[in-house]
Amino acid sequence: MKKDLPENLVENIAIAIVMESATPEAKFWKVYLINLKNDALETVLVSSKGYGEKDGEKIKTSILRHSIGNVPAKSFIEIELIDEQVFGLTNEYWLSYYLGGQIFDKKFIFVPESIVDTNMTRVPLLNKPGVLIGHLINN
Template sequence: MIKDLPENNVTDIAVAVALEGETAERKIWHVYLINQKKENIENVLITSKGYGEKDGEQVKTSTLRHMFTEVAAGTFKQIEMIDEQTFGLNNEYWVSYYIGKQIYDKKFIFLPESIIDANFIKLPVVNKPGVMIG
């Protein structure tokens, strides 16, 4: 059955973790969905979760679900805030969306310790420093 489904490759869609600002006590981070396509995407469903090993024990965060009716071409949407304490885990964002009647989906995973200054770029569209998977 799965072999009968069309292979819809996800391109020009990215998930990014951006540094929003910092106070004396902490840094503030947000996760964004970036639509670099020349067309809108619709009925966007995103699940997010963290998992991995911390202090020698397996750890899993809650699974969160986010829904956007539409993400216009060349724009972005804030998915959620993210706590720096989860950067030592795998942070997974599974994105599904429609273009017309075609469904697309892709899993974006920020590996442990990948959200670091050395990996920062200026995020397209969002125009903030951060790490992006596209």
Template sequence: MIKDLPENIVKDIAVAVALEGETVESKTWYVYIINLKNQPIENVLITSKGYGEKDGEQVKTSVLRHSIPLIEANAFKLIEPIDEQTFGLANEYWVSYYIGREIFDKKFIFMPESIVDANFIKLPLVNKPGVMIL
């Protein structure tokens, strides 16, 4: 039964939106997964999608799927570029991974308008400004 399944709690894994570069015309943004653990994670599967309301209408982006075979301890990997126009939507990243034979999963959601300068930190390991969810 479900009550018999172990409660594998995700710790020390983050998803971050980082400002990569800036010109007069535009900004370049990337989404990263950051492994803050002292051990690697394997078979990382990530789905991403955006949803919400824009100009009074419901909007959904395509669901994208990403696979990363291994993320070393205290390392990060690029998930995808992200368009600034989606910052007004909820941007969801569902992350699943293995440590040994145990599976872990967690949903990370950047709420609408949460990717703003006021929420910027210096992202650990990535060393760029951005917004991170642990």
């Protein structure tokens, strides 16, 4: 039963949407998994999708599935490129990984219009501007 399963909290893991570069014509964005743990993540899988409404019409993007493999301690890895056109949608990233033989999973949700300048911060390890979602604690 679900109540008998251990509560595996996902801590010191984040998903960041990062501005890689900008020109007067366009900005270029990537999505990263940030591992601030002292341990490597094993067998990492990430699925991503976007959904919402635009001009009164329901929109859904394709579901993308990424088999990442292992992510070393205190490191980051690129998940995918992201187009500014989907920033008006809900962008959802479902992360699953193993740590110490136990499975962990968490859904990270960027709500519509949350990827804006006022929400930008300096992303740890990458040292670039971006919008970060995660439960980060001091080690």
